[in-house]
Amino acid sequence: MESIKRTPAKVNLCLLVGPGNESGYHEVFTVFAPVDVYDEIAFTLRARxxxxxxxxxxxxxxxxxxxxxxxxxxxxxxxxxxx
Structure with missing residues (x-):
């Protein structure tokens, strides 16, 4: 059975990325607004x-x-x- 799910999109109004830490990740500050577009993810489940x-x-x-x-x-x- 195929299932299609929608994932909502957003627009970053402000995105500040801090320096990386020891693990390679960065602190992030963002302000965003939702928009009326989306991605679709389709997958099929099969008995196994x-x-x-x-x-x-x-x-x-x-x-x-x-x-x-x-x-x-x-x-x-x-x-x-x-x-």
């Missing part, structure tokens, strides 16, 4: 034996292709973690 999480994962986005896309980077991190 317990513990089997194999399948095809992909991100399609013309506006932010490849590794510029945060969703694509998150997907690659998930693949590395579950391989």
């Amino acid at each position: 034996p317990a513990g089997d999480v194999s399948g095809e994962l992909r991100v399609e986005c013309k506006a932010a292709p490849g590794e510029k896309n945060l969703a694509a980077r998150a997907l690659r991190a998930l693949e590395r973690h579950t391989s």
Whole structure:
């Protein structure tokens, strides 16, 4: 069964990024406003034996292709973690 979920978008009105800490993360201050656009995430659930999480994962986005896309980077991190 395929399921499609919408993820709301926002526009940063102000974004301040502080210096990185030892773990590589930065403190962030932001003011944002919601906008009437969204991304769609589609996925299909299939019956599999317990513990089997194999399948095809992909991100399609013309506006932010490849590794510029945060969703694509998150997907690659998930693949590395579950391989």
